[in-house]
Amino acid sequence: MSPSPTTSQPLDLRRAVAIGTPKAIDLWLDVVDDPRHRSDQLAELTAAEHARLGELMPVAVAAEMADTLALHVAVDTFRAVPTRRAADVLAALESDRAAEILRALDPVEREPLLAAVPAEHAIVLRDLLTWPAASAAAHMAPDVLTVDRSVTAAGAIAQVRDHRAKLRQDAHIGAYVFAVDGDGRLEGVVSFRDLVLADADTPVAELVEPDVITIAPLTDQEEAARTVVAHRLLAMPVVDDDGRLLGILTSDDASDIAEVEATEDAERQGGSQPLEVPYLRASPLLLWRKRIVWLLVLFVAAAYTGTVMQAFEDELEAVVVLAFFIPLLIGTGGNTGTQITTTLIRAMSTDNVRMRDVGRVLRKEMATGTLVAAAMAAAGLVRAWTLGVGGPVMLTVAVALVAIVLWASLISSVIPLLLRKLRVDPAVVSGPMISTIVDGTGLIIYFTTAKVLLPELAGL
Amino acid sequence: MSPSPTTSQPLDLRRAVAIGTPKAIDLWLDVVDDPRHRSDQLAELTAAEHARLGELMPVAVAAEMADTLALHVAVDTFRAVPTRRAADVLAALESDRAAEILRALDPVEREPLLAAVPAEHAIVLRDLLTWPAASAAAHMAPDVLTVDRSVTAAGAIAQVRDHRAKLRQDAHIGAYVFAVDGDGRLEGVVSFRDLVLADADTPVAELVEPDVITIAPLTDQEEAARTVVAHRLLAMPVVDDDGRLLGILTSDDASDIAEVEATEDAERQGGSQPLEVPYLRASPLLLWRKRIVWLLVLFVAAAYTGTVMQAFEDELEAVVVLAFFIPLLIGTGGNTGTQITTTLIRAMSTDNVRMRDVGRVLRKEMATGTLVAAAMAAAGLVRAWTLGVGGPVMLTVAVALVAIVLWASLISSVIPLLLRKLRVDPAVVSGPMISTIVDGTGLIIYFTTAKVLLPELAGL
Known part of the structure; x- marks a missing residue:
C-alpha cells in the first residue's frame, strides 16, 4: 500500500473540462485510468463543471466510469447533473450499481430520477430497493443470463x-x-x-x-x-x-x-460507532456523535475507579508511592486485554474460531497469560527497584502485575466468546472497553495486594 | 456472520473414512459442500485416516477439494499423505495454489515433493517460488490462455x-x-x-x-x-x-x-505483532513471543509515568484526592486517541486519506476534539462533584480533561500521517501505543493544571 502519486498526473479532469472538447475528456480517461484517481478528481469539480462534463461525455462512457467510482463520488455526481442526463446514465448502469446509488440518495432526489428512467427498468430498480440494505438481495444483479x-x-x-x-x-x-x-x-x-x-x-x-x-x-x-x-x-x-x-x-x-464490514469492525474496535460515510466527508459534528457515545459510556464505567481509589484513600495516604505505579499497572492490564480481544475477534470474524473452541481458547490464553505475567513481573521488579521504593512495595508491584495480567487474560478471552454465545457481534468489544474494565478491577487487585503485603497498611 | 452449524452435519469425514468406500467419500463431498466445514473436518483426521482417505479419493477430486481448503489445512494434508500421492495432487492443482502450498512447507519437505512432480511442471513451480513472498508475482497463476x-x-x-x-x-x-x-x-x-x-x-x-x-x-x-x-x-x-x-x-x-492483510492490521492495531498462522494453531509460546515485545516496549515507555508521579509526589501528598482522577483522566485521553488512530489508519489503508489531506484531517480532528472536550469536561465536573472533592479540584479535573482531549486529538492525528510521510506503515500505531503516549503526558498536564489552580499547592 503505497501513497498514490496523484501529483504526477499530467492532465487533470478540471483542465480537460476547461479545454471543453470530447477529445480532451477521452484523453483524460486514457491518462487517468485508476478509478481511485478518477474519483478524487471528480469529487473536486464544481456544479457548473459537472454540468459541462455531462455534455462532453457520451452516456455509455459515463456509465462505464460510474460503475467503478467510489460510491459517494458517484452519488454526488448524480446529484450534480441534470435529472434527464442522470436518468440516462442510470438506465445504462448495471441494475445493482444503479440501485446502490439510488439507495444512497434521499427519497426526494430518488423519485424524479426513477420517474425519468424507462418504465420496465424502473420496475426492476424499485424491486431491488425493497430489499433490506443489509441483505444479500440488496446487492444482487437481477440481469442474469x-x-x-x-x-x-x-x-x-x-x-x-x-x-x-x-x-x-x-x-x-x-x-x-x-x-x-x-x-x-x-x-x-x-x-x-x-x-x-x-x-x-x-x-x-x-x-x-x-x-x-x-x-x-x-x-x-x-x-x-x-x-x-x-x-x-x-x-x-x-x-x-x-x-x-x-x-x-x-x-x-x-x-x-x-x-465495508472490515472498516466498520476497525472503527468499533477503536471504540467508535461506524461512520457510514468516508472519513474525509464526515463533519466534526458527525465524528463527535459517533465518538462521544462510547467516550461517555466508558467515562461513566471508568468513574468507579474514583470510587475504588476513594475506598483506599487511607492506604494511599499512608504509602503515597503506591500511586506511582497506578498508570503502569492498569496500562499493562489494558494492553494485555486489548491484544487478546483484537486477535480473538478477528479470528472469530474470519471463522477461524467458533463457539465449540471455547475450551481451547481459554487454555491457550491462560497458558500464554502465565508466560506474559512472569515476564511483566520481572519488568515490574526492575522498574520498582529503579524508583527506589523498597522491598515490600517492589513485591507488591510484581505480585499485582501477575494477578492483573492473568485477570485481564481471563476476561478478555471470555467476553468475546460470551457475546457470540448471546448472538451479539463480538466486534462491539473495543480496546478502550477492555481497558476500562481492567482499570478498576486492576486497582482493586493492586490495593488488596498492598494491604496483604505491606506491614504499614496492616492496621488500616 | 452467524455461527456455522457444524453439529447438524449428518455425515462427517471421519465416519466416511471409517465406512471406507469411495461412495461414502462422494456422499460426504455432496453433503458437506462448504470448504470451511471440509477444512474443519479434515483438520481433525489422524495420519492413518489421512492415508486411508488418500486411497479412497481420486486425484482430480482431491485437487478440486485442496483448491478451496484453508491453506494451513491443505498444507498439513500434504504433510500427512505419502509423497507419491501428494505429488500427483500437487501436479493436478493450479500452479499458483501449488506454489502457495509449497511455500508453506519446509525446504526438506518441499524438495522430495518437487522431485516427484513431472519435470516441466516442477520448473514452473520452482520459478514461482523464486519470487518474494510479498510480491504480486508470488500469487500469480502462470497458466494463462x-x-x-x-x-x-x-x-x-x-x-x-x-x-x-x-x-x-x-x-x-x-x-x-x-x-x-x-x-x-x-x-x-x-x-x-x-x-x-x-x-x-x-x-x-x-x-x-x-x-x-x-x-x-x-x-x-x-x-x-x-x-x-x-x-x-x-x-x-x-x-x-x-x-x-x-x-x-x-x-x-x-x-x-x-x-490476510486486514487480519495483520487488526493484530497490529491491538498491539501485537501479526501471528502469521491461524489463531487456533498458535502455541502459547508463539502467542507470548508475538505479544511480549510490544508489552515490554509499552511498559518501558509507560515507566516514565512513575517518574512523573514521583516528580509530583509533594503535590500528591498535599492533595491525595488528586489521585482519584488519575485512571479516569488518562483513560479518557487514551480512548480519545484510540478512536482517532483506528479510524484514520483504516481510512489511510483504504486510500480514503492521503498525505495531501493532512490539513483537512488536522482541522477536522481539532474541531471534533473541541466538541469532545466540552462534553467530557461537563462529565468530569459531574463526577468530581459526586465524589465531593470541592470546587478547586472540580475545576482542575474539568480543565485537565479539556487539555488532555485536545492533546490526545492532536498527537493521534499527527502520528499516523507522519509515519506515512516517513514511508512507515501507519498500521504499526496501536491503541495501546497511543494510550501509553497519552498516559504520561496527560499526568503532566493534570498536575501542572492542579499547581496553577489549587491554592494549597501554590507554595510547592
Whole structure:
C-alpha cells in the first residue's frame, strides 16, 4: 500500500473540462485510468463543471466510469447533473450499481430520477430497493443470463446472443449462464467457457452443473460475501424459497461488502460507532456523535475507579508511592486485554474460531497469560527497584502485575466468546472497553495486594 | 456472520473414512459442500485416516477439494499423505495454489515433493517460488490462455480448445484470453464472452481491448490486490519490464491477500505483532513471543509515568484526592486517541486519506476534539462533584480533561500521517501505543493544571 502519486498526473479532469472538447475528456480517461484517481478528481469539480462534463461525455462512457467510482463520488455526481442526463446514465448502469446509488440518495432526489428512467427498468430498480440494505438481495444483479436446459450448446449460445444487451460491461455477470425451468426455477449453472469448449451439438443438460451453491435473498450481506469468497465463486445465485432465481451476487460485490464490514469492525474496535460515510466527508459534528457515545459510556464505567481509589484513600495516604505505579499497572492490564480481544475477534470474524473452541481458547490464553505475567513481573521488579521504593512495595508491584495480567487474560478471552454465545457481534468489544474494565478491577487487585503485603497498611 | 452449524452435519469425514468406500467419500463431498466445514473436518483426521482417505479419493477430486481448503489445512494434508500421492495432487492443482502450498512447507519437505512432480511442471513451480513472498508475482497463476491476434474469433476458440488442459477448474483463470506477439509480449485482452458473442469470422484484433491494466511482478501484494478490486477485474496480467506476460493475478487471490492483510492490521492495531498462522494453531509460546515485545516496549515507555508521579509526589501528598482522577483522566485521553488512530489508519489503508489531506484531517480532528472536550469536561465536573472533592479540584479535573482531549486529538492525528510521510506503515500505531503516549503526558498536564489552580499547592 503505497501513497498514490496523484501529483504526477499530467492532465487533470478540471483542465480537460476547461479545454471543453470530447477529445480532451477521452484523453483524460486514457491518462487517468485508476478509478481511485478518477474519483478524487471528480469529487473536486464544481456544479457548473459537472454540468459541462455531462455534455462532453457520451452516456455509455459515463456509465462505464460510474460503475467503478467510489460510491459517494458517484452519488454526488448524480446529484450534480441534470435529472434527464442522470436518468440516462442510470438506465445504462448495471441494475445493482444503479440501485446502490439510488439507495444512497434521499427519497426526494430518488423519485424524479426513477420517474425519468424507462418504465420496465424502473420496475426492476424499485424491486431491488425493497430489499433490506443489509441483505444479500440488496446487492444482487437481477440481469442474469438464463438458458433453457433442453437446447444444445450452439442453441444456448444463440439464446445468450439474443440477450447480449443484458450483458453490458460487467465481466462478473457474464461469467456463468444459468439453466432454469419454465417457472424460472434454477436447475443448474453452465460456464461460458464450457459452452465454448463443448461441441456445438452437445446438449446443454450434459454441461449443466446441478449442484450449485445458492443463497436466500434475506441472508446477511456479510455471510453472503464470505460464502462467495470461501467457494471462490465469480457469482452466486440468489434463490427464493420456491427455488426461483432472483439474481446473482458477484465476487466484486462481495469484495465491496467485505471492505465495508472490515472498516466498520476497525472503527468499533477503536471504540467508535461506524461512520457510514468516508472519513474525509464526515463533519466534526458527525465524528463527535459517533465518538462521544462510547467516550461517555466508558467515562461513566471508568468513574468507579474514583470510587475504588476513594475506598483506599487511607492506604494511599499512608504509602503515597503506591500511586506511582497506578498508570503502569492498569496500562499493562489494558494492553494485555486489548491484544487478546483484537486477535480473538478477528479470528472469530474470519471463522477461524467458533463457539465449540471455547475450551481451547481459554487454555491457550491462560497458558500464554502465565508466560506474559512472569515476564511483566520481572519488568515490574526492575522498574520498582529503579524508583527506589523498597522491598515490600517492589513485591507488591510484581505480585499485582501477575494477578492483573492473568485477570485481564481471563476476561478478555471470555467476553468475546460470551457475546457470540448471546448472538451479539463480538466486534462491539473495543480496546478502550477492555481497558476500562481492567482499570478498576486492576486497582482493586493492586490495593488488596498492598494491604496483604505491606506491614504499614496492616492496621488500616 | 452467524455461527456455522457444524453439529447438524449428518455425515462427517471421519465416519466416511471409517465406512471406507469411495461412495461414502462422494456422499460426504455432496453433503458437506462448504470448504470451511471440509477444512474443519479434515483438520481433525489422524495420519492413518489421512492415508486411508488418500486411497479412497481420486486425484482430480482431491485437487478440486485442496483448491478451496484453508491453506494451513491443505498444507498439513500434504504433510500427512505419502509423497507419491501428494505429488500427483500437487501436479493436478493450479500452479499458483501449488506454489502457495509449497511455500508453506519446509525446504526438506518441499524438495522430495518437487522431485516427484513431472519435470516441466516442477520448473514452473520452482520459478514461482523464486519470487518474494510479498510480491504480486508470488500469487500469480502462470497458466494463462493466450491467442495470436491475427486469427478470427473461430480460430481463437480453436486455439483455446487446444489449451483446454490448462484451464482446469478455476473459472477466474479462464475469464479472459490474452493476445500476445511472437515474443510473448502482451498486446491486449479479449473476454471469453466476446469471443462467443462475435461472429465466427470477426478478426480477434477487432475484439482485443489493447488498454489493459497490468502490474509489475515485484509490486507489493497488497497494492496489487487493491488494484484488482478497484478496477473490478476478474484477473490482472503480471507483465515484466519488457512487456512480457508472466501470469495473472485473479480476483480470488486478491480477496485472499486482502483478508490476510486486514487480519495483520487488526493484530497490529491491538498491539501485537501479526501471528502469521491461524489463531487456533498458535502455541502459547508463539502467542507470548508475538505479544511480549510490544508489552515490554509499552511498559518501558509507560515507566516514565512513575517518574512523573514521583516528580509530583509533594503535590500528591498535599492533595491525595488528586489521585482519584488519575485512571479516569488518562483513560479518557487514551480512548480519545484510540478512536482517532483506528479510524484514520483504516481510512489511510483504504486510500480514503492521503498525505495531501493532512490539513483537512488536522482541522477536522481539532474541531471534533473541541466538541469532545466540552462534553467530557461537563462529565468530569459531574463526577468530581459526586465524589465531593470541592470546587478547586472540580475545576482542575474539568480543565485537565479539556487539555488532555485536545492533546490526545492532536498527537493521534499527527502520528499516523507522519509515519506515512516517513514511508512507515501507519498500521504499526496501536491503541495501546497511543494510550501509553497519552498516559504520561496527560499526568503532566493534570498536575501542572492542579499547581496553577489549587491554592494549597501554590507554595510547592
